[in-house]
Amino acid sequence: MRIPNTLTASFCFSLLYSSPSRFPQFASLVPDLGFRSSRKFFTIKRSQVVIKGPFQLGSSYKMDAISGVTSAKQGPNGCGKSMGSCVWASPEGGQKIDIGKHIFCNRAVNMKNIVAVGFDMDYTLAQYKPETFESLAYNGTVKKLVVNLGYPNELLDWSFDWTYMVRGLVLDKRRGNILKMDRHKYVKVAYHGFRLMSKDEKVATYGNTLVRDAFDEPDYALIDTLFSLAEAYLFAQLVDFKDDNPEKISEEKDYFRMYRDVRAAVDLCHRDGTLKQMVANDPKLYINEDNSIVPMLQMLRTSGFAVFLVTNSLWDYTNVVMNFLCGPQKPNGSSSLSLDWLQHFDVVISGSAKPKFFHDENRTNLFAVDTDTGMLINTDNGSPMAQVGAPSLEMSDQMPDKYYKVFQGGNVGHLHKLLNVESSSQVLYVGDHIYGDILRSKKVLGWRTMLVVPELEKEVKLLWHLRDTRKKLILLRSEREQIEDQIHHLKWSLQRDCLDAHEAKKAQSNLDSLEVLLERVRVTHQEAQKVFHEKFHKVWGQLMKTGYQNSRFAHQVERFACLYTSHVGNLGLYSPAKYYRPTEDFMPHEFDVFSL
Ligand SMILES: Nc1nc2c(ncn2[C@@H]2O[C@H](COP(=O)(O)O)[C@@H](O)[C@H]2O)c(=O)[nH]1
Numbered sequence: 001m002r003i004p005n006t007l008t009a010s011f012c013f014s015l016l017y018s019s020p021s022r023f024p025q026f027a028s029l030v031p032d033l034g035f036r037s038s039r040k041f042f043t044i045k046r047s048q049v050v051i052k053g054p055f056q057l058g059s060s061y062k063m064d065a066i067s068g069v070t071s072a073k074q075g076p077n078g079c080g081k082s083m084g085s086c087v088w089a090s091p092e093g094g095q096k097i098d099i100g101k102h103i104f105c106n107r108a109v110n111m112k113n114i115v116a117v118g119f120d121m122d123y124t125l126a127q128y129k130p131e132t133f134e135s136l137a138y139n140g141t142v143k144k145l146v147v148n149l150g151y152p153n154e155l156l157d158w159s160f161d162w163t164y165m166v167r168g169l170v171l172d173k174r175r176g177n178i179l180k181m182d183r184h185k186y187v188k189v190a191y192h193g194f195r196l197m198s199k200d201e202k203v204a205t206y207g208n209t210l211v212r213d214a215f216d217e218p219d220y221a222l223i224d225t226l227f228s229l230a231e232a233y234l235f236a237q238l239v240d241f242k243d244d245n246p247e248k249i250s251e252e253k254d255y256f257r258m259y260r261d262v263r264a265a266v267d268l269c270h271r272d273g274t275l276k277q278m279v280a281n282d283p284k285l286y287i288n289e290d291n292s293i294v295p296m297l298q299m300l301r302t303s304g305f306a307v308f309l310v311t312n313s314l315w316d317y318t319n320v321v322m323n324f325l326c327g328p329q330k331p332n333g334s335s336s337l338s339l340d341w342l343q344h345f346d347v348v349i350s351g352s353a354k355p356k357f358f359h360d361e362n363r364t365n366l367f368a369v370d371t372d373t374g375m376l377i378n379t380d381n382g383s384p385m386a387q388v389g390a391p392s393l394e395m396s397d398q399m400p401d402k403y404y405k406v407f408q409g410g411n412v413g414h415l416h417k418l419l420n421v422e423s424s425s426q427v428l429y430v431g432d433h434i435y436g437d438i439l440r441s442k443k444v445l446g447w448r449t450m451l452v453v454p455e456l457e458k459e460v461k462l463l464w465h466l467r468d469t470r471k472k473l474i475l476l477r478s479e480r481e482q483i484e485d486q487i488h489h490l491k492w493s494l495q496r497d498c499l500d501a502h503e504a505k506k507a508q509s510n511l512d513s514l515e516v517l518l519e520r521v522r523v524t525h526q527e528a529q530k531v532f533h534e535k536f537h538k539v540w541g542q543l544m545k546t547g548y549q550n551s552r553f554a555h556q557v558e559r560f561a562c563l564y565t566s567h568v569g570n571l572g573l574y575s576p577a578k579y580y581r582p583t584e585d586f587m588p589h590e591f592d593v594f595s596l
């Protein structure tokens with residue numbers, strides 16, 4: 001458990017209730033809550049090949065009590081004047097970073113030890129607009145279910161609430177349930193379709209099992225990428241539809257098969273042009289414009305880092321998206337495709353097939369990509385190969401008129417070689433997908449990782465605004481526990497102590513009052529907790545919490561992401577020489593000792 005150094009003082013409180021005569025103090029809290037309401041790149045001329053051959057959120061941050069910004073004393077300036085908006089440094093030697101844009105640290109990353117910084121593209125560099133992009137995926141999927149898989153036409157009239165589903169949920173494919181669980185994998189919130197399951201139903205289904213469910217494939221699906229929000233919503237709709245209209249969905253299509261159909265239809269939307277062609281036609285409609293990316297990339301490169309892109313998207317689509325993000329932009333927002341954006345990268349690997357890419361033993365060929373034609377060129381572990389009958393390869397020191405740094409496929413070994421990386425700990429990779437980008441790269445490979453969690457900006461800001469409420473909730477929970485202890489004490493005394501009649505009567509009276517008070521505090525606490533969570537999300541509450549515990553999603557972030565932040569551009573707000581240090585760990589006993 002970690003708490004930021006700067007906030008610890010505000011969490012200090014003491015509750016020393018020793019006798020029933022102090023009960024009114026418990027009750028006095030209830031109405032106060034306000035809840036009521038080194039570069040090497042390949043160069044290829046048409047007939048000839050030429051081969052050519054890197055500074056936390058620690059104690060130096062002070063929270064601005066009004067606005068929730070911290071002022072960061074920064075390290076040496078690695079940012080040239082030309083990079084106007086890469087403003088991590090200012091003449092005053094520091095700048096205000098909005099709390100929603102902080103980079104949070106689970107595991108130390110010293111940028112001075114990093115040689116190469118890499119990026120994922122979709123939902124990392126490119127933030128899709130869920131209201132248009134996920135709706136496109138939703139509509140395309142529904143259409144395929146009806147036209148190709150024989151689902152009833154009325155599905156075409158359904159609509160999609162893109163705000164409903166959130167990351168970190170788990171779909172129970174066999175039972176048609178959508179679950180939110182804590183870090184111990186205890187199901188805390190459960191819906192069947194869109195119907196909230198009662199506590200008894202939930203416990204009967206998921207509680208008290210001797211062998212705890214892993215909640216993994218094949219019976220469960222993890223909503224771990226923003227790409228999955230539409231399919232989760234559609235699955236819930238289908239579950240309700242089948243329950244209400246069993247005659248309209250063929251019998252053999254149980255919940256599991258319906259999920260499989262939805263998955264297959266979504267998958268096809270990603271492959272058959274349903275999504276990519278539409279984005280290519282009008283990127284501005286589907287992707288957020290972002291003028292922080294280019295300055296951030298420039299800052300990294302001028303600071304000496306090798307910068308790379310590894311995306312599962314293929315070259316043609318990558319080129320469209322990166323053109324949109326890096327320009328050149330035309331006044332109307334459209335951009336004609338150019339290769340200018342490649343200047344910000346040392347190596348680009350499209351069609352990388354992550355997470356397989358992170359396994360060294362994966363023998364997938366690495367092809368160079370002809371960026372004009374999209375044609376793949378054979379390479380021998382990244383070194384271009386001559387075709388039989390074509391002119392032979394030559395080595396030259398001269399800068400060629402056309403060079404290649406775009407590849408497809410391959411594995412992490414190829415990438416290390418291309419970047420001249422000696423140790424995997426020298427690489428920082430920024431991605432949005434815990435499984436696809438982060439887990440494997442850190443666990444298997446030892447790369448340093450940064451997870452982009454766009455939901456975090458709103459969550460952290462809200463947490464900041466609700467900090468007093470949160471403190472009152474902590475106080476109320478503690479109050480509940482202490483009343484319970486008093487009740488247990490009195491009950492024990494009534495049963496075991498030889499009390500005279502007067503003492504027994506007094507104890508019983510105190511006990512009766514305490515039980516009434518406990519019920520009042522319990523109801524108030526529960527209601528307050530519910531209202532608090534609903535401020536974050538009307539259905540699922542705080543992304544990073546389930547009740548008091550970290551959510552399963554938060555647990556994964558903590559375990560697998562060295563760093564995490566709301567937006568990739570936040571990297572440009574910190575010094576390229578920054579030493580990101582984690583906040584101090586706290587065990588529960590330390591909370592008691594230090595009154596945290
Ligand atoms: N075939 C499928 N492709 C999918 C699916 N969900 C996402 N995607 C595509 O993967 C890449 C992600 O790229 P990255 O930059 O984040 O590595 C992108 O092209 C998506 O369209 C799916 O279910 N099936």
Ligand SMILES: [Mg+2]
Binds near residue numbers: 120123124431433
């Ligand atoms: Mg991605």
